[in-house]
Amino acid sequence: MKWRVFLLLASTLALFLSAGCGEETIATEEPESVEFQVHFLESTCSSTGAPKGIDNYRVKIVDRTTNPPLVIDDREFNSSETSLKMNGIPQGSNLELTVLGMAAGDTRPVLYGRARNLLVTKNVTTSVDMTLSRYADFSCLDLPPSAANMMFPTVTSLPDGRVLIAGGFTKVKEDSGRFEIFNPSDRAYIYDPTTGEFRQAQNLMNHGRAAHAAIYMPHVQKVLLVGGVDRLYLEKSQAKFPWYWLKESAGTVGRTYELFDTTTEQFQKLDIDWPDETDEMVNPVRRVFPALAYNNDGTVLVTGGGQWKSVRTQMETDPDYQIAEIYAAALSDKPGGFMETFGALTMRAMRSGHQAALLDVKDKLAYHIFWGGNADGPIAEVYIESSDQVSGNFGLFKELEFLDDNTYSSRPFFHTFTPLGNREFLLVGGALYKDNNLQPPKADHAFVVRVNDELRVGVSKVDGLTEGRYFHSTMASDTRNIVVVGGFTAAELDGDTIFATAATDDMRFFDATNRAFVLPPVDSKPLPRAGFGAVALSNDCFLMVGGVDEPSAALEYGSSSIGLVAEQFCPSLVCREATWESACYTE
Numbered sequence: 001m002k003w004r005v006f007l008l009l010a011s012t013l014a015l016f017l018s019a020g021c022g023e024e025t026i027a028t029e030e031p032e033s034v035e036f037q038v039h040f041l042e043s044t045c046s047s048t049g050a051p052k053g054i055d056n057y058r059v060k061i062v063d064r065t066t067n068p069p070l071v072i073d074d075r076e077f078n079s080s081e082t083s084l085k086m087n088g089i090p091q092g093s094n095l096e097l098t099v100l101g102m103a104a105g106d107t108r109p110v111l112y113g114r115a116r117n118l119l120v121t122k123n124v125t126t127s128v129d130m131t132l133s134r135y136a137d138f139s140c141l142d143l144p145p146s147a148a149n150m151m152f153p154t155v156t157s158l159p160d161g162r163v164l165i166a167g168g169f170t171k172v173k174e175d176s177g178r179f180e181i182f183n184p185s186d187r188a189y190i191y192d193p194t195t196g197e198f199r200q201a202q203n204l205m206n207h208g209r210a211a212h213a214a215i216y217m218p219h220v221q222k223v224l225l226v227g228g229v230d231r232l233y234l235e236k237s238q239a240k241f242p243w244y245w246l247k248e249s250a251g252t253v254g255r256t257y258e259l260f261d262t263t264t265e266q267f268q269k270l271d272i273d274w275p276d277e278t279d280e281m282v283n284p285v286r287r288v289f290p291a292l293a294y295n296n297d298g299t300v301l302v303t304g305g306g307q308w309k310s311v312r313t314q315m316e317t318d319p320d321y322q323i324a325e326i327y328a329a330a331l332s333d334k335p336g337g338f339m340e341t342f343g344a345l346t347m348r349a350m351r352s353g354h355q356a357a358l359l360d361v362k363d364k365l366a367y368h369i370f371w372g373g374n375a376d377g378p379i380a381e382v383y384i385e386s387s388d389q390v391s392g393n394f395g396l397f398k399e400l401e402f403l404d405d406n407t408y409s410s411r412p413f414f415h416t417f418t419p420l421g422n423r424e425f426l427l428v429g430g431a432l433y434k435d436n437n438l439q440p441p442k443a444d445h446a447f448v449v450r451v452n453d454e455l456r457v458g459v460s461k462v463d464g465l466t467e468g469r470y471f472h473s474t475m476a477s478d479t480r481n482i483v484v485v486g487g488f489t490a491a492e493l494d495g496d497t498i499f500a501t502a503a504t505d506d507m508r509f510f511d512a513t514n515r516a517f518v519l520p521p522v523d524s525k526p527l528p529r530a531g532f533g534a535v536a537l538s539n540d541c542f543l544m545v546g547g548v549d550e551p552s553a554a555l556e557y558g559s560s561s562i563g564l565v566a567e568q569f570c571p572s573l574v575c576r577e578a579t580w581e582s583a584c585y586t587e
Helices: none
Strands: 002-011 031-041 056-063 070-078 092-102 111-120 127-134 137-140 154-157 163-166 169-175 178-184 188-192 197-200 213-217 222-226 232-235 257-261 291-294 300-303 325-328 355-362 365-371 380-384 396-399 416-421 424-428 431-434 437-439 446-451 456-461 473-476 481-485 488-493 496-503 507-511 516-518 533-536 542-545 566-570
Touching (some): 092 127, 127 566, 163 222, 213 291, 213 300, 291 365, 355 416, 416 473, 473 533
Antiparallel strands (some): 002 031, 002 127, 056 070, 056 092, 111 127, 137 566, 154 163, 163 188, 169 178, 178 232, 188 197, 213 222, 222 257, 291 300, 365 380, 424 446, 431 437, 473 481, 481 507, 488 496, 507 516, 533 542, 542 566
């Protein structure tokens, strides 16, 4: 269940939340009233029913420029009231507005909402929308009835707080002892966490795609979506890695890309049949689960995406998959598209199911780290951007050496690799390459990875994961508190460990201070899901979209239509217990 609150501020007391599009302001001269309009949104995906009845709301305004944050205003009012005066708000920047829904007699919040990065100025009258969600629990989003559930979509956060959800497989059928996951969607959706609105984009993609990659390009305000595949297969026998794709049925979408304009909420459309091998919207190599990295000069590095070892397929040996590509967006003086690299961008290994992350920016040049997804060559490597890539003078890949060769030797596929800041990363899960095959994920495969200035790697074990996983998600609103949720895991059969076909509902918090996983304090568990999209939101909550428990039960199977499932999770760390009665801020 979710409550939606609209804060309409009259006269000169105003809150304005634009999350990057303009200044956020609170005017303080002759303040009038704040009108609250509270709406209850029906839910279909929560199993715990409606939250407790709300007796009152607490509204807090905190100055985040001080340490600890300074409480500017803290008001309490009855949930039946329609107005609240908040006088004497001083001018300042980086203010934070938090609204808590409280039940009678409880000190623990029931509902939560936040608007961040507010700026106080004079003589401005505006309004702000805010969605209240369950505190330390899951809220189900109100979704378009036509939206189908999806597997392997992309979920991309935009600077103004909106989220783009694109593509994903929507159907499954049985085929010769295996499941065929197919019908990639050509639809995309926009989610606005400030209003709770989940709407379809203005137009469709040029081609349905799933198992693709997406990245936001801030200098042109567009999202680049690369690759994908027409269908994946899930073998019923789990003796070896059961997921794979076949080149003869992969389709052409893997060699194409899309551009989504965030200002118009439209995809760039073509006047020709899609794809056209001569058109600039086609890139040379078919890429499935590629990894994208945004360079400091505005170009995008595209890597990997070939076949991996599975029950039916061998590891990719096509040398094209060792060659990376550079995408340059169209600017006023030059067209956009994939640049001709003449094979100059060669990785140290062929990778699929690998992860990329920004390591550092030095002298205005980006350093990107790539981890796993390979059978041969170095486990990890780094790409060092050059100062003149747009002219064809590309950067280079460099192998990363380990400080201790005995510390870490695994080669994970479909793991997560989350930045922790200061050149550290949280490595979680993945199917592990061993004995010439991919093995089920291990319950203890979690590490903190550190890269020093000499590009040498140290790896430290992290305890408390308890359940191995792949095709899971790791979400972070900061570098200190990471949420790991879902994924396919392993199962025991006659004493043997095999790949499980059902997803887990297990969720863990990683505490970067104590370097350990802990169980989150929540009132209910998330839906079991794998192959879903997830991202941190501007209000410090997390969005989870799509995914499956078992594909035949969570995708359209035969004539059974399955609606999209999306949850918003607001963990207790958004307002720790020690701050309930005071500032209620994140650390």
